Amino acid sequence: MPKPFPKEFREDVIRVYRDSDASMAQVAKDFGISPSCLKRWLTIDERNSSRQTTSTGPGSESDALREANKRIKLLEQENEVLRRAAAYLSQAHLPKMMYPLVRELAEDGIPVTVTCRVLKIARQPYYRWLRCPITEAELTAAYRANALFDAHRDDPEFGYRFLVDEAREAGEPMAERTAWRICSELGWWSAFGKKRGKNGKKPGPPVHDDLCAVVDDNGRVRHEFAAARPNELWLADITEHWTGEGKLYVCAIKDVYSNRIVGYSIDSRMKSRLAVAALSHAVARRGDVAGCVLHTDRGSQFRSRKFVHAINRHDMVGSMGRVGAAGDNAAMESFFSLLQKNVLNRRTWNTREELRIAIVRWIERTYHRRRRQAALGRLTPVEYELIMTPPATQAA
Secondary structure (H helix, E strand, C coil), X not given: CCCCCCHHHHHHHHHXXXXXXXXXXXXXXXXXXXXXXXXXXXXXXXXXXXXXXXXXXXXXXXXXXXXXXXHHHHHHHHHHHHHHHHHHHCCCCCCCCCHHHHHHHHHCCCCHHHHHHHHCCCHHHHHHHHHCCCCHHHHHHHHHHHHHHHHHHHCCCCCHHHHHHHHHHXXXXXXXXXHHHHHHHHCCCCCCCCCCXXXXXXXXXXXXXXXXXXXXXXXXXXXCCCCCCCCCEEEEEEEEEEECCEEEEEEEEEECCCCEEEEEEEECCCCHHHHHHHHHHHXXXXXXXXXXXXXXXXXHHHHCHHHHHHHHHXXXXXXXXXXXXXXXXXXXXXXXXXXXXXHHCCCCCCCHHHHHHHHHHHHHHHHCCCXXXXXXXCECHHHHHHHHCCHHHHHC
């Protein structure tokens, strides 16, 4: 009995069908399912949606109902303000000034009055800031930083004490402590000084050995990504992209045998569950994966306890590359490069849902079934598996 498709995959297919003008047969063909299967999924989804919605009687709304709707809309706006404020303040690299957040919320349709009332800030200072966002102090700091940068670029061996003298001669006097703070924040150190790390954190230890590394005759380490059959070697990685609502993260798993993306997961947060969901998606679509090697980088999501337990639960073998070596997972990086050029960088994405549908449509419709690859003999990944996979393996 075939295994059911993952819930995330079914929901993506339904979104693509409803957001496109293509027929049901065309969408079913693009995703490799039958039209009757897609029709059954749509029926079940409409039935579930009808249970959650409440019917309203004919006629105009009463005054009480209109007031209730206004109150609900106001509460939703206040909740959105609190949610966006919490996300904004949690970003350590941004200044803790609330006025940019008020402007962003106003552009999204939330009145300035509501935002200022929830955040307990006055409106008059906000409007003054809106007329002149850059203060005199910020402008002075920018000129000082520019003078220090020019001096550092001309003489990289100078420390901040010498840079102060050069900046003073350029017409931007400042205290040594101010110069030290600016240089420290921007990482402008003397060429002879000790190199500082970005955050003082070191990558965690690998939880798996590197099974794809090969040492050549010159003692250099290189990686070989080759597989003689499906489900022999998988690669996994995570990429991110900005939208109008924030970042969207994609974790994808590729089978080296046919370059097919056997599993993926898309979420607004880069937690360990993102990698676990992608692995579960891949296992649900491929069936028996015992003994398959899953090669990843040394990201915290792939070193998490949940992900390691998921690998062991499916009797798979983990493999990890080195720190800061993109070539250790080059085959997966090449797929994300294609995704970046063909989808992510094509235009500006306003919502996460909009970008999610575009990613799913490109993977399932274009990359899997229309984009021929020279490494596969000018075949698509789906065609390559159908033609090159032995019948016994397909029956299994």
